[in-house]
Amino acid sequence: MKAQIETFKRYKYLLINLIEKDIKLKYRRSVLGILWSVLNPLLMMIVISAVFSNIFKVNIENFPIYYLTGSTLFNMLSETTNYSMMSILESSSLIKKVYIPKYIFPLEKCMFGLVNFLFSMIAVAFMYVILGYPIYWTVLLFPIPVIYTLVFSIGLGLILSALSVFFRDIIHLYSVLLTAWTYFTPIMYPYDILNDKIKIIMHLNPMFHYVKYFRDVLMYKTVPSLETNLLCLSIAFGTLILGILFFKSKQDKFILYI
Amino acid sequence: MKNIIEVKNVEMHFNMSKEKIDNLKEYFIKLFKRQLMYEDFVALDKVSVNVKKGEVFGIVGRNGSGKSTLLKAISGILKPSAGIIKVNGSIAPLIELGAGFDLDLTARENIFLNGSVLGFSNNLISEKFDEIVEFSELRNFLDVPMKNYSSGMVARIGFAVATMVKPDILIVDEILSVGDFLFQQKCERRINDLMQGGTTVLIVSHMLEQIRRLCSRVMWLDKGKTKMIGETKSVCDAYESCV
Ligand SMILES: Nc1ncnc2c1ncn2[C@@H]1O[C@H](COP(=O)(O)OP(=O)(O)O)[C@@H](O)[C@H]1O
Ligand SMILES: [Mg+2]
Numbered sequence: 001m002k003a004q005i006e007t008f009k010r011y012k013y014l015l016i017n018l019i020e021k022d023i024k025l026k027y028r029r030s031v032l033g034i035l036w037s038v039l040n041p042l043l044m045m046i047v048i049s050a051v052f053s054n055i056f057k058v059n060i061e062n063f064p065i066y067y068l069t070g071s072t073l074f075n076m077l078s079e080t081t082n083y084s085m086m087s088i089l090e091s092s093s094l095i096k097k098v099y100i101p102k103y104i105f106p107l108e109k110c111m112f113g114l115v116n117f118l119f120s121m122i123a124v125a126f127m128y129v130i131l132g133y134p135i136y137w138t139v140l141l142f143p144i145p146v147i148y149t150l151v152f153s154i155g156l157g158l159i160l161s162a163l164s165v166f167f168r169d170i171i172h173l174y175s176v177l178l179t180a181w182t183y184f185t186p187i188m189y190p191y192d193i194l195n196d197k198i199k200i201i202m203h204l205n206p207m208f209h210y211v212k213y214f215r216d217v218l219m220y221k222t223v224p225s226l227e228t229n230l231l232c233l234s235i236a237f238g239t240l241i242l243g244i245l246f247f248k249s250k251q252d253k254f255i256l257y258i
Numbered sequence: 259m260k261n262i263i264e265v266k267n268v269e270m271h272f273n274m275s276k277e278k279i280d281n282l283k284e285y286f287i288k289l290f291k292r293q294l295m296y297e298d299f300v301a302l303d304k305v306s307v308n309v310k311k312g313e314v315f316g317i318v319g320r321n322g323s324g325k326s327t328l329l330k331a332i333s334g335i336l337k338p339s340a341g342i343i344k345v346n347g348s349i350a351p352l353i354e355l356g357a358g359f360d361l362d363l364t365a366r367e368n369i370f371l372n373g374s375v376l377g378f379s380n381n382l383i384s385e386k387f388d389e390i391v392e393f394s395e396l397r398n399f400l401d402v403p404m405k406n407y408s409s410g411m412v413a414r415i416g417f418a419v420a421t422m423v424k425p426d427i428l429i430v431d432e433i434l435s436v437g438d439f440l441f442q443q444k445c446e447r448r449i450n451d452l453m454q455g456g457t458t459v460l461i462v463s464h465m466l467e468q469i470r471r472l473c474s475r476v477m478w479l480d481k482g483k484t485k486m487i488g489e490t491k492s493v494c495d496a497y498e499s500c501v
Contacts, residue, residue, distance in 0.1 A: 010377045011374070011377060013373075013374040013378070013379050013380050014371075014374035014375055014377070016374075016380070017370055017371045017374045017380070018371070021360060021363060021367070021371060024363070024367070025360075025362055025363070094375065095335070096335065097335065097351070097353045097354045098333075098335065098351055098353070098375055098376065099333055099334035099335050099349075099351070100375065166280065167280065167281050167282040167285065168280050168281050169281040169282050169283060170282065173282070252337040255335065255336055256272065256273070257278075257280065
């Protein structure tokens, strides 16, 4: 354990430099880069709002904010897990030539996803101002659901990154799964329209709890209960521990398959 | 003198089955038909060797005899299938120069990235930055993306970064044969400096005269087995008369 902390300290700079590299490469290519990561959620919001409130007549108060908060958080999960899934395969040339603790790669991708998420939170703040939506003190609690989601994503990312080394078709399977997952999370529709059976199943969806928590503090001036926090915490850290154990048991074999 | 590297009965097995399964679909089909193949290939067969602190140790052998595999196992890149490897000290692996360079980044950015790949802090790299630039003689190209570099230029930076801090062990796999003659000389000089400072060096090279010039002891690997370990002259002579 102590040795592992020492190793992590030694490779801390690698983590930082890799994040910096990803940010540079993403945003240097175009001046529009940063602007785009703010504009993209806004444009999506306008389209989805138009479709859902006018055509489907979904009745949600403040639909634009409702959609934007949900999709921004879900998007973090989708980016972090997608990037980490590819991270070991993409770093194969490095892994074959230097010893590096391999978890650095999925972990780095999750932190990069977090940075992108923080950029798109600018879009959310922007919409609050434009729409004159009230800002409650509970907004200050927003890092909590973000941390839960991030920890959950790291756990899932570790599992996916190890699996994709041995089974490349996991990449396609996961993209399908992720699409289904997006629809199975109340991002564009309210939880209340679901029937009772589906409501029960919905509680098995970790992202349902995190998105709800996120909206509670951002939109509804609600401080989630202790039980909610314990539930969110156990899902996140349970997944993380599972991810670490799985990754650890497979990491020595990576080099034979990449 | 103390052993800085101890390799004991190390075996490395690879699966050489022609059809490598890398997706779930095939995996389940083969599992169902009970056709999961495993064709054992022994790249290292019970290899044992000790290297003492401060030694310059050479490894020779034909292509495919397991030299790189042994170096990778010692560096911690490959985990041996069996046996024990003990290493007491920091390793600078020069397995392929410029591993971890991102060619879309500039040389300046890559120096930091590559330094941290080897576990150096950003402060330390800043401190050594001028030295690295001077050694690689690329001052005028620092802010150019590295995709515009020749492979020789990439190798120069890679070597400079990897040797910027005196490592306890330097591992050199065939890299002294890349780049131009002047660069090779420069690298040899740097390796000599490190040796004077007490660094242990492991060298693989197909240029036998280089091994003769630099090494104090040599190991001859043949098809994954140790054929001979001993004084440079006797091992090199034996190897030469055989090929
Ligand atoms: N990851 C791997 N998977 C399968 N076979 C491998 C792998 N790495 C090396 N080998 C095999 O092990 C043998 C020894 O390779 P290597 O150590 O690179 O030889 P050398 O460096 O002496 O030329 C070769 O036959 C090579 O094909
Ligand atoms: Mg080799």
